[in-house]
Amino acid sequence: MSSHSNHNVDIHDEENYDPTVWVPKVESHGTKSLWSRFWILLGLTIADVVAYFAWPPGIERNVFFILMGVLKAWYIVGTFMHMKYEKKSLGYMIILPMILIIFFLIWMMYEGNFWNSFK
Amino acid sequence: MSTQTISKSSIWRGGNSPFKVSYGKLMMWVFLLSDAFTFSSLLVAYGAIRYSYPSTELAQIESLELSFAENVQEKFAAPGVDAHHGEHFIPALRDLDVFTELQWPSPDLVFNHFPFAHGLHLPLIFVSLMTLILILSSVTMVLAVEAGQRGDKKAVSTWMLLTIIGGFMFLGCQAWEWTNFITAGATPNANPYGPPAFAALFFGVTGFHGFHVFSGVVLNIIIYVNNLMGTYEKRGHYEMVEKVGLYWHFVDLVWVFVFTFFYLI
Numbered sequence: 083m084s085s086h087s088n089h090n091v092d093i094h095d096e097e098n099y100d101p102t103v104w105v106p107k108v109e110s111h112g113t114k115s116l117w118s119r120f121w122i123l124l125g126l127t128i129a130d131v132v133a134y135f136a137w138p139p140g141i142e143r144n145v146f147f148i149l150m151g152v153l154k155a156w157y158i159v160g161t162f163m164h165m166k167y168e169k170k171s172l173g174y175m176i177i178l179p180m181i182l183i184i185f186f187l188i189w190m191m192y193e194g195n196f197w198n199s200f201k
Numbered sequence: 202m203s204t205q206t207i208s209k210s211s212i213w214r215g216g217n218s219p220f221k222v223s224y225g226k227l228m229m230w231v232f233l234l235s236d237a238f239t240f241s242s243l244l245v246a247y248g249a250i251r252y253s254y255p256s257t258e259l260a261q262i263e264s265l266e267l268s269f270a271e272n273v274q275e276k277f278a279a280p281g282v283d284a285h286h287g288e289h290f291i292p293a294l295r296d297l298d299v300f301t302e303l304q305w306p307s308p309d310l311v312f313n314h315f316p317f318a319h320g321l322h323l324p325l326i327f328v329s330l331m332t333l334i335l336i337l338s339s340v341t342m343v344l345a346v347e348a349g350q351r352g353d354k355k356a357v358s359t360w361m362l363l364t365i366i367g368g369f370m371f372l373g374c375q376a377w378e379w380t381n382f383i384t385a386g387a388t389p390n391a392n393p394y395g396p397p398a399f400a401a402l403f404f405g406v407t408g409f410h411g412f413h414v415f416s417g418v419v420l421n422i423i424i425y426v427n428n429l430m431g432t433y434e435k436r437g438h439y440e441m442v443e444k445v446g447l448y449w450h451f452v453d454l455v456w457v458f459v460f461t462f463f464y465l466i
Contacts, residue, residue, distance in 0.1 A: 093437060093438065099217045099218065101218075101223075102224075104218065105223040105438050105440050106221050106222065106223065108350045108440075109350060110347050110350040110351050111347075112347075113344060113347055116340060116343050116347065117340070119340075120336065120337070120340045123336050124333065124336065127332050127336070130329075130460075130465060131325055131326075134324075134465060135269070139256070139307075144465075144466045147461050147465040147466055148466075150461070151457050151461040155454055155458075158339065158450055158453060158454050158457070159454065161343075162339055162340075162342075162343045162446075162453075163446075163447055163451075164346075164443070168220070168221075168222065169219075169220050169221055169222075171219065171220060172220040172222065172227075172230065175234075176230055176233075176234055179234060179238075180234075180237060180241075183237075183238070183241045183245075186241070186245055187241070187244065187245050190245045190246075190249040191248040191249065191251075191252045192252075193249055194248060194249035194250060194251065194252035194253040195252040195253070197249075197253040198252065198253045198254065198255065201253075
């Protein structure tokens with residue numbers, strides 16, 4: 083039953099696909115891009131803090147912060163979570179539903195603002 | 202045997218992986234998508250409830266004339282009261298109608314503490330430090346994954362250990378943040394800074410995120426011990442490090458948006 087202990091199985095074999103053990107062959111893409119993403123994320127966070135103190139509160143500042151959040155998410159999902167090395171179909175499956183959530187978030191903020199007018 | 206020209210992995214009729222990922226990794230991605238929906242529902246609730254209250258007026262904040270790293274305890278103490286004992290900031294701002302149940306408190310005036318800087322007005326600095334810790338632990342995690350791709354068992358151990366330490370540091374910071382908020386008098390249905398919903402959402406969202414960080418640290422420890430025992434060396438691949446790494450990066454990703462919505466906006 084346990085195919086894990088069977089040493090004759092080639093775990094990378096695409097022709098004899100066994101979902102309990104099959105894994106694709108992986109190779110390292112090096113550490114250089116990982117550290118460059120760290121410096122980018124650090125820079126974006128510092129830019130957030132600077133904007134917070136230098137820019138008076140308002141809708142423009144909030145839009146800026148949300149765009150910075152999306153940009154940080156782009157680097158985390160793309161490089162740290164290896165999405166840029168995966169097949170595009172997997173990326174669409176994960177990312178498209180999340181893009182639709184952004185509309186829901188904006189609609190519910192407007193809805194909340196409407197409740198405010200009843201108080 | 203190899204007469205076919207189309208790779209078997211490019212067709213969708215079973216018996217292969219069209220995404221060219223293992224079953225476990227695909228299921229981790231599906232789980233993360235469903236978990237992202239859960240966090241989205243919490244943030245959507247936050248957005249709706251937060252904008253059902255008016256924001257703190259900019260003129261009100263400016264009238265306090267608070268500047269960065271100022272001693273707020275002394276500034277807001279009543280005459281004859283020792284400013285170094287007890288919290289004077291909240292009652293004073295309640296008297297001035299800055300903290301009322303009718304308007305959403307500015308995060309600037311709520312989360313303005315920093316360890317060993319008692320009574321100083323230091324908004325945003327502590328959460329920025331927490332963000333830095335979590336981003337750094339994400340980098341050490343991805344370095345562990347990279348070491349696993351090279352089959353370097355010793356490097357996987359080193360980077361996993363650093364990731365676990367980073368996770369505990371973040372949890373410690375969050376415990377400190379919660380302690381400040383609770384000792385000020387906040388509970389899930391009471392909030393000295395303004396509407397009780399603010400405290401309920403704060404405890405709900407950061408608590409749910411903190412529980413995810415805690416689960417991530419537990420998973421990281423399991424992976425660390427497995428790696429020391431040579432489980433992945435025997436298996437021939439280190440994909441388990443990558444799968445748990447996906448979860449850990451997701452926790453970092455959620456924090457980016459908690460940071461944006463709770464502290465910046």
